[in-house]
Amino acid sequence: MSTTIPHWLSKQAELAPDQTAIELPDGYSITFNKLKQESQIYAKKLASVGVERGAHIGILSENSLQMMIAIHALSYIGAVGVLLNIRLTDSELNFQLKDADVSILLTSDTQQKRSETLEVRTAVQLNEVEAFMESAVSLAEEIQLDDLFTIMYTSGTTGFPKGVMHTYGNHWWSAIGSALNLGVEKQDKWLAALPIFHVSGFSILIRSVVYGMPVYLLDKFHAKTVHDAIIHSRVTIVSVVTVTLQQLLEKLGEADYPNTLRCMLLGGGPAPESLLLKAKEKQVPVFQSFGMTETASQIVTLSEKDALQKIGSAGKPLSPARLKINQPDLDGVGEIFVKGPMVTKGYFENEEATNKAIQDGWLATGDLGYVDKEGFLFVVERRTDLIISGGENIYPSEIESVLSALDGVREVGVTGKPDPIWGSKPIAFLVVHESITVEQVENYAREKLASYKVPVSFHLVNALPRNASNKLQRNKLLNLLD
Amino acid sequence: MSTTIPHWLSKQAELAPDQTAIELPDGYSITFNKLKQESQIYAKKLASVGVERGAHIGILSENSLQMMIAIHALSYIGAVGVLLNIRLTDSELNFQLKDADVSILLTSDTQQKRSETLEVRTAVQLNEVEAFMESAVSLAEEIQLDDLFTIMYTSGTTGFPKGVMHTYGNHWWSAIGSALNLGVEKQDKWLAALPIFHVSGFSILIRSVVYGMPVYLLDKFHAKTVHDAIIHSRVTIVSVVTVTLQQLLEKLGEADYPNTLRCMLLGGGPAPESLLLKAKEKQVPVFQSFGMTETASQIVTLSEKDALQKIGSAGKPLSPARLKINQPDLDGVGEIFVKGPMVTKGYFENEEATNKAIQDGWLATGDLGYVDKEGFLFVVERRTDLIISGGENIYPSEIESVLSALDGVREVGVTGKPDPIWGSKPIAFLVVHESITVEQVENYAREKLASYKVPVSFHLVNALPRNASNKLQRNKLLNLLD
Numbered sequence: 001m002s003t004t005i006p007h008w009l010s011k012q013a014e015l016a017p018d019q020t021a022i023e024l025p026d027g028y029s030i031t032f033n034k035l036k037q038e039s040q041i042y043a044k045k046l047a048s049v050g051v052e053r054g055a056h057i058g059i060l061s062e063n064s065l066q067m068m069i070a071i072h073a074l075s076y077i078g079a080v081g082v083l084l085n086i087r088l089t090d091s092e093l094n095f096q097l098k099d100a101d102v103s104i105l106l107t108s109d110t111q112q113k114r115s116e117t118l119e120v121r122t123a124v125q126l127n128e129v130e131a132f133m134e135s136a137v138s139l140a141e142e143i144q145l146d147d148l149f150t151i152m153y154t155s156g157t158t159g160f161p162k163g164v165m166h167t168y169g170n171h172w173w174s175a176i177g178s179a180l181n182l183g184v185e186k187q188d189k190w191l192a193a194l195p196i197f198h199v200s201g202f203s204i205l206i207r208s209v210v211y212g213m214p215v216y217l218l219d220k221f222h223a224k225t226v227h228d229a230i231i232h233s234r235v236t237i238v239s240v241v242t243v244t245l246q247q248l249l250e251k252l253g254e255a256d257y258p259n260t261l262r263c264m265l266l267g268g269g270p271a272p273e274s275l276l277l278k279a280k281e282k283q284v285p286v287f288q289s290f291g292m293t294e295t296a297s298q299i300v301t302l303s304e305k306d307a308l309q310k311i312g313s314a315g316k317p318l319s320p321a322r323l324k325i326n327q328p329d330l331d332g333v334g335e336i337f338v339k340g341p342m343v344t345k346g347y348f349e350n351e352e353a354t355n356k357a358i359q360d361g362w363l364a365t366g367d368l369g370y371v372d373k374e375g376f377l378f379v380v381e382r383r384t385d386l387i388i389s390g391g392e393n394i395y396p397s398e399i400e401s402v403l404s405a406l407d408g409v410r411e412v413g414v415t416g417k418p419d420p421i422w423g424s425k426p427i428a429f430l431v432v433h434e435s436i437t438v439e440q441v442e443n444y445a446r447e448k449l450a451s452y453k454v455p456v457s458f459h460l461v462n463a464l465p466r467n468a469s470n471k472l473q474r475n476k477l478l479n480l481l482d
Numbered sequence: 483m484s485t486t487i488p489h490w491l492s493k494q495a496e497l498a499p500d501q502t503a504i505e506l507p508d509g510y511s512i513t514f515n516k517l518k519q520e521s522q523i524y525a526k527k528l529a530s531v532g533v534e535r536g537a538h539i540g541i542l543s544e545n546s547l548q549m550m551i552a553i554h555a556l557s558y559i560g561a562v563g564v565l566l567n568i569r570l571t572d573s574e575l576n577f578q579l580k581d582a583d584v585s586i587l588l589t590s591d592t593q594q595k596r597s598e599t600l601e602v603r604t605a606v607q608l609n610e611v612e613a614f615m616e617s618a619v620s621l622a623e624e625i626q627l628d629d630l631f632t633i634m635y636t637s638g639t640t641g642f643p644k645g646v647m648h649t650y651g652n653h654w655w656s657a658i659g660s661a662l663n664l665g666v667e668k669q670d671k672w673l674a675a676l677p678i679f680h681v682s683g684f685s686i687l688i689r690s691v692v693y694g695m696p697v698y699l700l701d702k703f704h705a706k707t708v709h710d711a712i713i714h715s716r717v718t719i720v721s722v723v724t725v726t727l728q729q730l731l732e733k734l735g736e737a738d739y740p741n742t743l744r745c746m747l748l749g750g751g752p753a754p755e756s757l758l759l760k761a762k763e764k765q766v767p768v769f770q771s772f773g774m775t776e777t778a779s780q781i782v783t784l785s786e787k788d789a790l791q792k793i794g795s796a797g798k799p800l801s802p803a804r805l806k807i808n809q810p811d812l813d814g815v816g817e818i819f820v821k822g823p824m825v826t827k828g829y830f831e832n833e834e835a836t837n838k839a840i841q842d843g844w845l846a847t848g849d850l851g852y853v854d855k856e857g858f859l860f861v862v863e864r865r866t867d868l869i870i871s872g873g874e875n876i877y878p879s880e881i882e883s884v885l886s887a888l889d890g891v892r893e894v895g896v897t898g899k900p901d902p903i904w905g906s907k908p909i910a911f912l913v914v915h916e917s918i919t920v921e922q923v924e925n926y927a928r929e930k931l932a933s934y935k936v937p938v939s940f941h942l943v944n945a946l947p948r949n950a951s952n953k954l955q956r957n958k959l960l961n962l963l964d
Contacts, residue, residue: 005802184665320487
């Protein structure tokens with residue numbers, strides 16, 4: 001039976017009307033009561049252009065208060081938000097718009113121009129909505145936890161991106177799992193510099209309305225702004241990825257953060273131990289975590305008491321979650337499987353991928369790891385061949401699919417090359433017909449792929465390394481550079 | 483779809499194996515890992531005497547570690563615990579044992595003798611179980627939130643007691659609702675001096691395993707022991723009722739509690755404003771609350787930030803709950819209705835009472851109150867005529883039903899008489915045939931009713947006050963004393 005709870009934003013507006021919900025670096029802030037009112041008005045205005053219960057509404061925007069209001073407005077209508085990565089190319093976006101059956105696209109003003117070239121029935125600028133008439137629509141007073149709330153795309157190891165469906169319950173349980181691990185303290189203020197269109201950023205928005213906690217919202221990560229927010233605006237928790245943690249530690253220099261900072265929640269792939277040791281030395285409380293879009297953000301996290309003893313571990317599965325290592329080898333290493341009410345029920349209209357990923361109620365993460373004898377997870381390899389670059393997931397298979405489509409390209413192999421700043425960057429190896437040049441391939445890549453996915457270099461080779469079954473051995477690609 | 487989570491005790495044993503789960507005033511304590519191990523062994527031993535999945539198992543015990551272990555053991559087996567009030571008479575207990583379909587009764591050693599006269603197929607002493615063989619039973623690794631976990635009896639305004647069914651989910655959501663209101667802090671330790679057989683005490687046991695928090699467990703309330711636990715054992719939260727709060731404040735004298743004490747959670751009926759003001763003056767952080775067995779403990783609670791501004795209010799509905807005043811009069815006073823995933827789905831095998839209490843998903847509490855313009859609930863009258871005596875609910879109708887059954891008694895009216903220590907005590911007014919004496923009625927009452935329900939005085943009268951429809955006007959009974 002689906003569980004019903006009061007609408008989470010209305011609830012906070014009732015419990016803590018004057019509590020700050022969102023704080024911006026320019027000093028502007030909005031209370032839960034105001035956020036509710038504005039979101040409800042926004043919902044009525046959106047309804048006037050056809051946003052209705054069950055409709056799939058694309059959101060293409062960098063982080064902003066307006067984007068947050070739009071997301072809450074969708075929940076009041078019961079519409080589904082399809083969160084789109086602004087760094088994608090038109091063709092990547094068109095794939096997702098079509099696949100997710102998006103009827104109306106909401107864009108920030110900076111993204112508005114692009115919407116003209118996108119294939120979507122209706123495109124509306126987020127700040128145009130203010131001028132719309134309010135429609136007499138009935139707004140949700142309650143949330144059914146089994147109802148679909150968002151779709152976010154992830155590529156995975158094979159082929160085209162897949163739309164991860166999140167119910168309200170997935171987001172709700174994720175927030176609760178985090179609360180039971182990190183605690184909920186009355187002075188808490190969470191800094192969101194990660195994109196809201198990723199689940200890592202989105203989940204902060206949800207925690208805000210579930211806990212009644214202020215979020216300090218940045219449009220993107222600036223080391224100085226975050227640094228100042230920790231010191232002057234007393235944010236207590238900051239979500240970071242390896243590259244941003246690195247920048248913050250450099251910025252910090254010899255000084256210390258105030259003890260109001262109680263957690264740097266580190267996601268987005270494994271961190272080098274040297275970085276974790278540096279953080280430890282500077283007494284910066286870093287909590288490693290493991291999660292993915294399918295798990296509605298972190299599902300395994302180190303707790304404070306273990307953070308210093310278990311450097312390099314991602315921790316233990318959060319309170320409502322379970323973890324197992326599937327088919328471990330002699331060293332105990334196998335594929336990480338997770339289970340829990342924060343885990344997606346599947347990919348939108350993609351039964352094949354859903355059945356492959358979810359086995360007997362367990363999500364096969366595709367990542368390899370082992371659990372030590374005290375129960376701590378160590379991730380030894382992120383999803384086979386996954387490249388994590390500054391917190392963004394890049395799937396070699398996706399780049400290979402795109403480049404292979406270019407006439408003259410016979411075979412493509414992509415892998416990650418270690419990068420001192422970004423962790424890793426994609427590079428491509430090509431087997432081509434004589435008729436094509438590296439420049440042509442690169443131009444094609446720039447046109448088709450988000451810039452962070454474009455390989456930093458292209459190498460022409462005679463053959464790609466393949467195993468006996470002719471399967472590409474991506475882990476041997478870098479040897480071709482010698 | 484029912485939600486599945488890992489078994490909560492196993493989970494804490496995994497997350498925080500060495501964390502204290504239960505601490506006793508004699509200095510003994512047990513970790514979550516040990517508690518899990520002992521509960522699992524206990525489950526296997528209980529299985530050997532026929533405790534099985536779905537069976538209804540009575541528990542008749544004062545608070546003890548063994549009782550806690552037995553309750554967790556039932557959850558590992560998937561059996562249902564029927565929590566029985568040790569203060570009830572044999573005939574009251576027999577009613578509940580039969581009504582709840584109890585097959586096996588577990589008793590503490592002090593209650594063991596009574597079990598001989600109770601009507602139950604098998605009675606087992608809690609500490610005999612240690613000597614049993616372990617049976618090869620499969621223990622639950624997960625909890626289905628929709629599964630039935632406990633049954634606790636409550637009388638309500640009409641006739642016989644009704645068995646309130648609690649699912650795991652009811653208890654789980656109650657714990658989460660409390661966490662989102664009071665916060666979860668790492669130094670938290672909750673003192674349980676309320677009986678575990680009442681939901682007010684039981685809910686502390688659940689919070690312990692949901693939060694991974696130590697419980698300081700007392701067999702019953704002793705002002706000195708609680709006082710010492712606050713000062714020396716640094717308990718941070720204490721659940722109290724009016725009478726125990728009063729005793730604590732007296733004990734406190736002119737001194738202050740350490741600031742480790744962050745919450746006195748006050749339940750079990752309205753508190754006199756003078757008491758709340760006295761607590762305020764002594765800077766004792768009292769949080770008023772409103773709840774009942776049907777809501778799996780508190781469902782409306784004052785939060786810390788409102789505690790001093792809204793003295794006399796029970797607060798706002800907890801995060802997953804809603805509240806409305808049904809059919810308010812001109813002053814806004816009406817019956818309090820509540821809704822949320824912590825609210826019972828109904829009474830065991832009592833469809834009539836269930837349908838009466840739960841209307842369109844809302845629980846009619848029977849209590850009267852109003853909500854002020856900032857959204858705070860003020861309870862103006864607990865369930866019509868309910869007598870709350872030292873935190874125990876006493877229903878006049880139940881006493882009237884029992885006494886009316888005695889030959890020679892024609893009519894009975896019971897009401898509460900203010901009492902400086904207990905808040906209220908029942909007194910009875912009788913219209914009798916000449917053949918019967920007050921002593922006979924009193925003896926009969928002692929035999930049939932738990933001692934706290936036995937009226938403190940019996941008054942022979944010629945007629946009871948009744949309205950035009952001949953309905954007893956209990957609120958006019960005290961006038962008969964003039």
